Amino acid sequence: MGCKLFGFLFWVSSILCLPLFARGFTPADNYLIDCGSLTNTTLGDRVFMADNLASKLLSASGNIVGNTSKAVTSSDDSPLYQTVRIFTGVSKYTFPISQRGRHWIRLYFYPFVHASYNMSMAKFDVSTENHVLLSSFSVQSLVVKEFSVNVTTNSLAITFSPSENSFAFVNALEVVSVPDQLIPDSAGLVESSTGFQGLTWQAFETVARMNMGGPTVSSENDTLSRTWVPDQPFLLGKNLATSVSKIKAVKYVDGGSTREIAPNTIYGTCTRMNSMNDSNSNFNVTWEFNVDPGFQYLVRFHFCDIVSEALNLLYFNVFIDSSIVERDFDLSTYLVNVLAAAYYKDYVTGPATSNKIRVSIGPSNIHGTYPDAILNGLEIMKMNNSDGSLSGLGTVNTSSSSSKKRVGAIVGVTAGVACGVLLAGVLFMYCRKRRQLSRQRLSKTWIPFSINGGTSHTMGSKYSKGTTTSLISNTNYHVPFLAVQEATNNFDESWVIGIGGFGKVYKGELNDGTKVAVKRGNPQSQQGLAEFQTEIEMLSQFRHRHLVSLIGYCDEKNEMILIYEYMENGTLKGHLYGSGHPSLSWKQRLEICIGAARGLHYLHTGYAKAVIHRDVKSANILLDENLMAKVADFGLSKTGPELDQTHVSTAVKGSFGYLDPEYFRRQQLTEKSDVYSFGVVLFEVLCARPVIDPTLPREMVNLAEWAMKWQKKGQLEQIIDPSLKGNIRPNSLRKFGETAEKCLADFGVDRPSMGDVLWNLEYALQLQEAVVQGDLEENSTNMIGELSPQINNFSQLDPTGSAKFEVSSVDDLSGVSMSKVFSQLVKSEGR
Template identity: 40%
Template sequence: MKSKFHIFLLLFCIFNPIHAADKIPKSLTLNCGSANGGEDSDGRTWEPDDKYLSPGSKTVIAKAETQDPSLSSDIPYMTARIFQSETTYQFPLHNSTSPTLLRLHFYPNSYPNFNISTSYFSVIAGGVTLLQNFSAYLAAEALSQAYIVKEYYLPPSEFPNLNVTFNFEPQRSSGAFVNGIEVISAPIFFDEDPVLVGSAGPANDFDSSTTVPVTTTSMELMYRLNVGGQFIPPTNDSDGLMRSWYDDSLYIYGAGQGVAVQANTTIGYKSLPSYTAPLDVYGSYRSMGAFKDVNINSNLTWIFQVDPNFMYLVRFHWCDSEMTKPNQRVFDVFVNNKTAANEIDIFAMTNSISTPMKKDFVVRVSNKTSDDAQIWVTLHPTDDTKPEFFDVLLNGLEIFKLSDNTKSNLAGPNPTISDMMKKYQEEHKLAPKAFETPNNQPNASTIVITGAAGGAAAVGIAAVIFLVAYNKQKRVPGADSGTSWLPISWNSNSTTTTKSGKSQGGVTISSDAASNCRYFNLAEIKNATKNFDESNVIGVGGFGKVYKGVIDGDTKVAIKRSNPSSEQGVNEFQTEIEMLSRLRHRHLVSLIGFCEDNGEMILVYDYMGKGTLREHLYKGNKITLSWKQRLEICIGAARGLHYLHTGAKYTIIHRDVKTTNILVDDKWVAKVSDFGLSKTGPNMNKGHVSTVVKGSFGYLDPEYFRRQQLTEKSDVYSFESCF
């Protein structure tokens, strides 16, 4: 009787596949190594992973020995599944005709009886190699981030299950591990084959351009940006896809950041599927502004570091909430200096205002090394159609790495830690030399980990690289690890070359930072300051003396020279460059360049003719401010701090707001300065970061001083103390 029942049940499932699929959830969120699963800080439920393991798997479960402050939740990161042999997960697919979003979470912390530093492994999903000889430990050390998230888009499969296999070579690796896995039944994001950039004929005949088949191609997410807007967390994503959308400002080339604008009309999806992107993406955008004469001779450009020798899909999200007729705002699109599209007119393409749309292009990056593998995205206003305005527009941008269909491969090389980081760690005994690649391991390349790095799409991604590293074995909650507490989505190269061609041997500056500011040699600095003449000293701070100088014949600058005996040094120097090279705001002091020559550490800023706020607050000091001037300075400084707290990719806490760090230019415009002690990180679900107290005592937030818990309110308290 039982046999007949089993046969009946089997036949029922075969001839009623829809009902069988209904029993399979659309998404799986697995807290690997956990017996009970749990709920994360966003309220998402994670289940145990053991029932999806192949029979006979040799694995152990482990709990991380320390919890990094950058973890927004202990789930899924505080437990791990450690594989002692090749192991396969088998995940039932909700619908074999739908694509799959696969996310892998790695937290390379210390685990009992497991050497994380020698863990090299590969991951294969649905026959595609996602990772090869991957070291989460090297990635985290090189990028100064605590955890890595890799996100993949897998096309519809003919099989009812998705097999994800972790394997490694026992003689060369201590094993493989994973902390969390997400398997989400996704809609069909890519329903047509995009044009290969650069394949058009000499007359830009795009109708005859080569198209790239992507509808059946596996992809890895590299970047996902909310252009002109703030970070959008997974819980605010559309259709439950749990994607993260990051601010774009850190990827903008040069000082021409344009203007970030919030739409003043209601945005609706209309004919665009809601899963394409959340409405918040289409409700904000970046343009060049209203200055026609400037715009027509300028570009708005973003630069992205990628893995070499792959093809990449670049998706543009557009929604024009201002133009009400055709030929008002028309622009050209270039990818890696090749024309992707001419005369983009959003209103003409959608035939209505505030209507979202998307457009895909594919570009081939054939560089042989990782150092120069980049994607440049450029928008330029056209005058061919004589439009009403000379401007450009972009709301969102996504970049996906395409698998090599002949090899079914998405794996890139491991990043390596910079030489400066190694030296600093060794000198300060902050980390053992175990992070170096073992002799029997293939060489790794110094690259940028993008995609969903550190909790997201690029994903990952970040405002400042701090040089102080930590020893994971010795880290304790509440102690200042010295490292940045956000997941940074780029890495400084071991040898960085600036625009002037100078190589920074003593301090490693990321290529993005170096390209955004000028390198000065020591001779130029001495000439500007008359060999550091004491008569040119205009201030003295914790970093060193500040000199008034003149460069390029008549440009006044402020030159800050490090004092070798100062308590502030290489870390503050690095932080200031990495921070200010990427931040541009009316109420933030502008960094022109730096000098790292002959052991000197020198920073060059715009000259602030009216000096510091402190000089004007007391009788007998320079000019006594009127109440109107005080109010304008107060509002300006507040706007600068507000931008740091809400306008950058991640929350930036200044940590040393005081009257000497608020400067005033010749037009009495207030600007916040001195970012050497700044901390930065993602939306603080915990509300604070634990760190040792730094800053000026008279301006310190008592709660920060007493509890060593830093928040944006710490800056607000210091700001109020200034006035």
């Protein structure tokens, strides 16, 4: 029997592998099955074997044979979808593997209706020994699911497990060897310089495979039987892009791509930035894709410079969401000065926090370069999570035992997990309560983090006088008190650049010449310990070009001192009004808003949990020597809700005029509270006036209310900063106003995410800068959608005053000039 099966498998493999010799790659394993069919099915040069032959690879749970799997016929004209195999019990295909390594698994589903079965009603799981491919899966339209797994044994089993009172089905399937070099072990890592290692052991599901600027490339025309679809349906702002085709120009060279990575029909076409011979064009070309939150994704860019007439003429930037992954990208430097050579770059994202991924290309900022950018192909692949799952719902089930045993195991595991969760919950609440009590005791008196007024044990510098224990875990950031004294000329009062509720802010310079801003806590302030610790904990975790950097802290000699990078141009607020600075141009204001939005977007999405800033305002947006914006002041920040929660319940803190009314009413904090505050900042940037000004007529006191009334009238231009009148293109102003309006929706669910706000601000900048034939149609890419913002009506807030409420005073400062201020924490009696 074993010899006959081996002979059968050898015959199948040899017959099915023959057509692929012409492709340049011969798969060692090549199983193609037309499930339910009694005859072979030919698609191009590939032959799918009849189901009665494949049945030798199929085993059913228990000894049930008659009703475990059935062949059903459809009237559909597509060859692979005319028949189907139905599974009413746990069943699996087991494929002998002749060469270990990466393999495709492709599953074909078409939910037609049969007299006995309605395939759209099926619900089931599909798994291998190590990975869940599909969990609680149901099909409503024709779909092909493609997976890539690394097989490390001599067989590969694909198990179909119907849900309770349901069934499973499949119309066709493939298990085919893939060249190992198709997925290298390493890739770049978004927002990191360290890179990602370990791709070899990952399982992948194909999310998108795009042929930029070209037509569909079918499996018959691809070296590895892949299908590439046109990018047009995923392209945002189609008038921003144009297509180019020069397939014969493509070259494959050492150090570049190969035909197995992608065929020349992919590299020979591209989508190109439509700069229309305008050397001042400044916009990005963007594509958007649906993804499942919680997973990391491998994003593969395919490049081939088929547009340049000579080397070193094409420089551009490449983005994943708001993160730049290639700056001033020049293909010539990677490909040994060969024009039109195929090349690809891989990047791994962090865990997705939304259901969208955007990929963009845009012009370089290198002086003298023409604004241009291209992309030839794109692949996005979901990576398995820590449970080995690609579905996010299930765990690997390798058991083929009966349903009763499975139920018993599930009940046992569930009970054990429930007890463990209960115990963990009790311990968590106990520890949390102890931490809260400890903080409350500490906050009543000004107690430093170090004990006995000595020096922290972490530096071992020439300033050390002794060794003590610090309550701060971020010890790498500790700076000796003597070093801080030297940096600030012994806290010279003439070096003060600002005063806030936390204390004074001094300009300083470290021994190595680094300019710093030193925030020294005031022992008389009611603010202090909690915010001091929060600021350190938050900023020591994050590194982002649009978040101000923490350089160090000092907790010696009853001091609480925070040391930051120095921001030469102070606060955004200081450049808008009250400080005598030259007026910012509209482009500068947009770029500042975009930078701040990038920083907030990173806070909301760039970490395991969202971080909510909770005090977004123009005084907490700082500008460096190049007017690049950085978000500052994390003393009030909170980590966001757990995955199974919608909000964080907390006492209200923030600043008058910027405060989210929903957060105020309900004391429920979400990322959308930051979005609301940022919407106020947008109107503040546009109108260049304080958000609360009691000296104005009553209807003008609250900027958000006043600006929203004019926005709803469609007459926002009536209230803008006079210095901007005549300098803003109408489409740019309209897009900006719509974005701010939607940020100020009364309910958080109606507000956009910071990612959407960022995209719309970038588009407002494009509308201001770009000159495209027929002008840009702003309505074509209104990414936030038709939301229903409402005026911030404070008269509707809690009239009882029973809510716990702390806000900043209207005037954040104590009369000191803000021209060079770094940051401030507002007065204790306000917050």
